[in-house]
Amino acid sequence: MSGEPLLVVRNLEAFYGPIMALRGVSLDVPAGRIVTVLGANGAGKTTLMKTISGVMDPEKGEIRFEGQNIAGAEPDRVVRSGIVHVPEGREVFPLLSVAENLRMGAFTRRDSAGIAADEELVYSYFPILKERRAQAAGTLSGGQQQMLAIGRGLMARPKLMLLDEPSLGLSPLLVSEIFHIIGRLNREQQVTMMLVEQNAKVALDAAHFGYVLELGRIVMADSAEALKQSKDIQEFFLGVRDESPRGQKRWKQRKTWR
Secondary structure: OOOOEEEEEEEEEEEEOOEEEEEEEEEEEEOOOEEEEEOOOOOOHHHHHHHHHOOOOOOEEEEEEOOEEOOOOOHHHHHHHOEEEEOOOOOOOOOOEHHHHHHHOOOOOOOHHHHHHHHHHHHHHOHHHHHOOOOEHHHOOHHHHHHHHHHHHHOOOOOEEEEEOOOOOOOHHHHHHHHHHHHHHHHHOOOEEEEEEOOHHHHHHHOOEEEEEEOOEEEEEEEHHHHHHOHHHHHHOOOOOOOOHHHHHHHHHOHHHO
16 A cells, blocks of 8 residues: 555554454555445444544554554544544534534634635535535435535544445435545545445445454455455455355355454
8 A cells, every 4th residue: 555654553452341342453544545444333443433533542552643643642632633533323413503513523723714615615515515504404314414424524624534434324326426525525635534334335436445344353454446356355245146165165254244
């Protein structure tokens, strides 16, 4: 994977209650790239995101962002360093308007002119939000709330955006639209992206590099294109079944991925 890593995670261990959710996870996210982490429910994907963003504390390991160790840092410090976490399930402020939600994303900033300009930038990517800027966020559709959650994250001017299951609960058409905009933000605004997904096809189509997380461990790491060609990925994430004896054996060995 080319490029100097913006984010470096090394030997990360974390617990979710009494359960060890991350078991020595190491990965790199280079500046300007989209990196995806694939895995089934319970693999540790959300725990990984929460630990990077400071919502959860690691038990062991390093999280270096732009060369600084931020492992165990408070979430507000992580945001100020340039990392924004768009959580699973969107989590907008339902009683606040669309515009008020966006301004909440800029809570660390004091440049009012820049905030106003960035609000217009968000509206240029998500025109429906401008139409509904006075509407309560809780009355938006699921796809519109996902757009709002991403837009709110952009208001912090992030260097790295963590996207947790952006396709969750959305129709295929909306998923395609959301991932198209994710790609545009990466190319046009130079926002580095790390996204975790169960929808492997859209994630690998958007990403430059990918990791596969299984039961808290990284079990595969390669370019997105190479992962798409992997028999394991095709069988366990893309639904392309190899019915040969060798394929059947591999299915039994890796059935925990589902």
